[in-house]
Amino acid sequence: MILINYLKSTILSKFVMAVTGIILVLFIIGHCIGNMQLFIGRESFNSYAYFLQERIGELLWIMRIGLILSLIFHVVTSIRLKFLNLGAKPKKYEVKNYVKAKLTSRTMIWTGIMIFAFVTYHILQFTTGTIYPGDYNRTDYYTTNAMSVKKLGSDECCTKSREATAKDAIINYRGNQYETAGNHPIISERHDAYGMVIHGFRRPIVAILYIIGMILLGFHLNHAIQSAFQTLGYNNPKYFNKIVVGSTVLSTLIVLCFISLPITIIFGLVGGGV
Numbered sequence: 310m311i312l313i314n315y316l317k318s319t320i321l322s323k324f325v326m327a328v329t330g331i332i333l334v335l336f337i338i339g340h341c342i343g344n345m346q347l348f349i350g351r352e353s354f355n356s357y358a359y360f361l362q363e364r365i366g367e368l369l370w371i372m373r374i375g376l377i378l379s380l381i382f383h384v385v386t387s388i389r390l391k392f393l394n395l396g397a398k399p400k401k402y403e404v405k406n407y408v409k410a411k412l413t414s415r416t417m418i419w420t421g422i423m424i425f426a427f428v429t430y431h432i433l434q435f436t437t438g439t440i441y442p443g444d445y446n447r448t449d450y451y452t453t454n455a456m457s458v459k460k461l462g463s464d465e466c467c468t469k470s471r472e473a474t475a476k477d478a479i480i481n482y483r484g485n486q487y488e489t490a491g492n493h494p495i496i497s498e499r500h501d502a503y504g505m506v507i508h509g510f511r512r513p514i515v516a517i518l519y520i521i522g523m524i525l526l527g528f529h530l531n532h533a534i535q536s537a538f539q540t541l542g543y544n545n546p547k548y549f550n551k552i553v554v555g556s557t558v559l560s561t562l563i564v565l566c567f568i569s570l571p572i573t574i575i576f577g578l579v580g581g582g583v
């Protein structure tokens with residue numbers, strides 16, 4: 310019944326767009342803040358990635374499923390609404406009068422498609438490692454002692470440390486851990502997400518692709534946040550100006566937050582050690 314209503318009703322479809330859009334925006338804000346750990350350093354970024362992957366494994370999958378469902382509903386509903394709009398305005402192309410529709414509003418479907426393509430590329434690069442597997446398969450050797458982590462950071466020193474450690478080590482059969490005799494720290498291996506991102510963005514073509522993708526995301530978000538508020542009933546002109554300012558500030562901050570990474574990496578300001 311709900312599904313039939315959803316298929317018939319434009320209002321319900323817009324509601325689905327707004328709610329799924331809000332979920333996606335919350336994810337984007339969280340992801341962006343999480344990425345800022347890269348500026349703190351390799352240890353911080355890799356611990357964060359390790360925490361997400363290994364420590365909250367099941368919760369991560371629940372979040373992923375929620376995210377995928379939101380994305381699917383968001384995309385399918387947007388296409389459906391686009392077709393409904395085309396059907397309702399058969400003379401659209403005869404009179405090219407777009408005065409009321411702002412550029413961002415008319416281009417939502419196109420920025421949406423490009424963002425979808427960008428996210429697909431992004432997942433193939435950073436989540437599955439299909440693109441640039443060499444970057445993805447990098448290993449970070451770390452210890453529980455933060456001072457030593459830095460020393461063990463580069464590949465050259467890590468190989469040596471691992472050999473030296475292995476000589477008098479009790480090898481931990483449960484994982485890739487080498488427990489040394491005496492007071493030495495425990496050395497483990499984990500995915501080098503930091504190295505993967507740094508090496509990824511050192512390629513100018515990748516950095517440029519991301520910058521373009523994230524600027525498009527900014528335009529898309531700016532209009533999306535405003536229209537979500539309208540759909541949810543906050544369309545009083547008294548507040549609407551504030552919503553426009555708020556959404557513009559928020560989407561600009563999100564774009565700046567994301568693009569700060571490829572820009573600082575490509576100019577060599579971050580990631581010199583890897």
Ligand code: HEM
Pocket residue numbers: 337340344358361362373424428431432435436502506519523526567568570571
């Ligand atoms: C500087 C920009 C970005 C960086 C450095 C970055 C980094 C990453 C990394 C390292 C992962 C893999 C996480 C893991 O599997 O442990 C990831 C996953 C992901 N990113 Fe980004 N990201 C960026 C921008 C974006 C943007 C703009 C979006 C959305 C529009 C986005 C959406 C996603 C999604 C959907 C996943 C998969 C989440 C999951 O399955 O766990 N990312 N990102």
